[in-house]
Amino acid sequence: MKLEDIPKKQPFQMPTEAHFDSISDKIYAQIEKEEQHQNPNKTSTSVSIDSIKKETKSSPAFWKKPQFIGIAASILLLFVVLLGINKYDYTYLENITNLSTTQKIDFSEVSTQQIQDFLLDEDISESEVVSFMPENSDLEKTNIFEESDLNSIDSESLDLMLEEEYL
Amino acid sequence: MSDITQSNQIKEEQKWVGQLQNPQSSPKERKIAFDGIMRLHRQAIYSHIKKMVIDANDADDLLQEVFVKVWKNIAKFKNEAKLYTWIYRIATNETLRFLDRKKKKYGLKMNEVSEELMQNLESDEQFSGEEVQLILQKAILTLPNKQRLVFNMKYFDEMKYNEISQIVGTSLGALKASYHLATKKIEAYLKENYQ
Structure with missing residues (x-):
């Protein structure tokens, strides 16, 4: 049997117009749903096709874009750093350096009474004071050591000292 | 269809496509244009799909998918080709993809697919x-x-x-x-x- 022997006709009956209209409704519903999904903030309209109009995506102003904000922040930070370096007061550093390297404490300017008070309060032995004494110090020349001669200590204090020493 | 009718139809179709592609068109104009295109081609496209998938529900679903794609992609349509050729192409691709998916989903061989389609055909009320x-x-x-x-x-x-x-x-x-x-x-x- 040849194909030509068979009467040619469409094998399926076409559905009714109402059936196609119901499919059209589904099409519009799907379009609306998808567009809602894409633009959730958009208010829905009765006809989804309304939204086919390609909304020109309201892109934020360039200065609101994260890239721009990042670059601006970096430049600002760099500017602040450069300004800080430029304006930094080096005199303070110089003062500290000078103080630590060149300046030495002149114990001669410290009153004897102050030193005595210090020694009494802090319970520091003479040898310790001497060991802390800076080089070239003229502390030894002061009369504090002369005054601390055992001869100048009264017998009662000396007894007390010896007693404490051998306890 | 006479030549005059066909010529008018082509002009009308071009006008609809223009309205759909023009961003200045109002939503109402767009709806009218899309409705016109759907009414003009839906039966032929349905018939094309139905002959391939046999099942009426599958054909309905695919017709829906095809026209949603037409709506989404109408801006890409160039008037170099005829609109119905373009829609046919979408329908063909969608149908072949559907059949392929179905075959893979159920792990069917080609003769098994044919047998299933034949069974659907015998019970089809539209045949x-x-x-x-x-x-x-x-x-x-x-x-x-x-x-x-x-x-x-x-x-x-x-x-x-x-x-x-x-x-x-x-x-x-x-x-x-x-x-x-x-x-x-x-x-x-x-x-x-x-x-």
């Missing part, structure tokens, strides 16, 4: 043929999907080879060979199964 038509459809269902597609477009829809070529993206020579081979297979099937 309007006599016994010989049923045998013919069964014969067509034994063909591979693409060959079946080409045969349907050439035999039932009486499309020209160059139109089919634009839709399926195959050379004219390959199409002619495919149709010839399909015809031979169908005639062999008819000889075997019909007195």
Whole structure:
């Protein structure tokens, strides 16, 4: 049997117009749903096709874009750093350096009474004071050591000292 | 269809496409334009899909998918091709993809797919043929999907080879060979199964 022997006709009956209209409704519903999904903030309209109009995506102003904000922040930070370096007061550093390297404490300017008070309060032995004494110090020349001669200590204090020493 | 009617239809269609592609068009104009295009092509596209998938519900779903795609992509349509060729192409791709998905989903072999389609055909209320038509459809269902597609477009829809070529993206020579081979297979099937 040849194909030509068979009467040619469409094998399926076409559905009714109402059936196609119901499919059209589904099409519009799907379009609306998808567009809602894409633009959730958009208010829905009765006809989804309304939204086919390609909304020109309201892109934020360039200065609101994260890239721009990042670059601006970096430049600002760099500017602040450069300004800080430029304006930094080096005199303070110089003062500290000078103080630590060149300046030495002149114990001669410290009153004897102050030193005595210090020694009494802090319970520091003479040898310790001497060991802390800076080089070239003229502390030894002061009369504090002369005054601390055992001869100048009264017998009662000396007894007390010896007693404490051998306890 | 007379030449004048066809010419008017083409002009009308071009106007609708223009309205859909123009961002200045109002929503109402767009709806009217899209409705016009759907009404003009939905039956032919439905028939094209139905012959491939047989099941009426599948055909409805695919028709829906096709026109949603048309709506989404109408801005990309260039007037170099005819609109119905473009819509046919979308429908063809969607249908082939659907059949492929179905085949993979159920792990069916080609003959199993054919058998399932034949069962659907026998129970289909929309099928309007006599016994010989049923045998013919069964014969067509034994063909591979693409060959079946080409045969349907050439035999039932009486499309020209160059139109089919634009839709399926195959050379004219390959199409002619495919149709010839399909015809031979169908005639062999008819000889075997019909007195």
